[in-house]
């Protein structure tokens with residue numbers, strides 16, 4: 001249940017004014033203190049107020065018309081049923097409200113008929129109120145709302161103590177993880193002032209460190225949103241739900257924000273930069289993206305992994321090409337440029353402006369894990385990468401780049417980084433790295449990636465994500481990767497004819513996919529075939545992967561089992 005507190009709230013919740021005769025100051029002071037306490041604890045005292053109201057109603061009804069009691073059960077059932085349809089309540093809340101209305105109605109019926117003072121009705125009322133009050137008192141969001149009410153009331157004084165004197169809470173919303181408030185700054189104050197005061201605000205509100213977030217309001221320099229988290233929704237790893245995308249045009253769900261909203265980013269026509277220190281979860285984010293892209297029939301995936309293929313090898317069966325040495329990487333990027341030329345030519349012929357991906361004309365995504373390795377070991381490839389970054393968008397050739405620290409040197413100059421329109425910043429070691437990954441000025445605007453405290457936590461700057469909101473990526477396990485890669489390996493698309501023709505003349509000598517290696521091994525096998533252990537060693541792939549391909553090719557007559565456990569190409 002969400003509830004907005006606005007100016008209306010202030011009008012209807014202003015402190016009560018107590019009027020009393022000017023005779024006894026002590027009595028007057030006691031009355032003021034009591035009425036203030038009753039007002040302050042009105043939410044906690046609500047069950048007692050309901051009990052008193054029920055008793056008085058029963059007293060009046062019993063004295064006026066005790067025979068009217070049959071009307072009460074009918075209206076009770078109608079009211080209780082209405083609570084079940086309330087759209088803002090969750091099912092447990094509806095069940096509690098239903099039970100409370102039914103119990104109150106039953107008691108009121110009996111008390112109207114027999115009189116509220118007739119035993120055991122008073123005892124029953126007391127016991128039922130006490131039992132019914134427990135879930136009310138324990139209710140997490142009721143307590144959160146009360147805390148928010150009190151904070152709003154205390155803010156004028158607190159704002160001075162936390163260094164934001166004159167700022168105001170304009171409205172507040174309680175949600176599943178805590179609450180957030182629209183704040184108005186005093187003229188002259190800036191969001192940067194609020195960001196600088198975050199630790200003081202946390203101390204003033206009495207929260208744990210790290211519970212308060214400040215987000216600028218893009219529409220007004222004198223306003224911001226203050227997010228207060230009662231509990232950290234990112235405290236534990238969030239399991240990967242598996243691939244959700246079926247087309248490269250679908251935004252990919254890579255994790256969740258703190259308010260449980262999903263983080264969806266587009267990779268079609270948008271180059272992606274993933275930055276973060278070692279062990280911050282870069283490969284996890286890459287795996288989440290690859291897991292979804294592997295399930296899409298309109299994108300071909302190429303990979304460059306200069307850490308010996310450690311990160312991308314598990315996806316080999318879904319990658320059309322995988323480069324693991326600097327020479328292979330340079331050749332791969334060269335080929336991607338040839339594809340760009342061929343596609344540009346094809347588009348010119350068809351008088352089209354952009355390459356629209358389909359299963360027959362797939363997009364091409366080049367994944368580069370640890371870009372700094374590429375600039376270090378294959379500097380000649382940097383121009384090719386930059387050319388893809390500059391020209392690739394319209395031609396549906398996209399880069400997905402991960403790096404530990406995207407300095408000018410590591411990125412081979414700033415040209416590539418400036419083309420990356422989607423930035424994912426995981427934990428960085430130094431404050432200034434935030435501006436390196438995201439862009440200049442982002443640290444000052446509240447994108448505090450240096451304070452992220454667990455792997456997989458990140459900030460994202462992309463279309464539709466322009467505020468500094470913390471998110472956590474799904475945890476993609478090795479098992480998830482194995483299962484997803486095996487599931488989609490046989491249904492990957494091939495490049496379109498213009499793209500294939502553009503690279504055909506240079507493919508000789510470049511790295512080939514495990515599938516191609518397997519086919520060559522079968523094609524050159526002796527008449528007695530090659531053993532499965534040999535095929536495993538030649539391709540570097542698992543037994544199940546080998547058998548999946550062999551059986552698929554055997555079904556189409558492409559390969560045959562020469563003898564038990566030995567296979568070759570069908571030459572008949």
Ligand SMILES: Nc1ncnc2c1ncn2[C@@H]1O[C@H](COP(=O)(O)OP(=O)(O)OP(=O)(O)O)[C@@H](O)[C@H]1O
Pocket residue numbers: 237238276277278279280281282283284285404455456457472473474475476
């Ligand atoms: N989203 C996540 N949730 C929880 N744990 C995660 C998440 N992502 C990664 N981890 C854990 O963090 C550790 C490091 O992750 P990962 O290898 O992805 O980091 P990295 O930044 O790629 O590291 P390196 O730079 O050394 O390659 C792993 O043990 C992994 O299980």
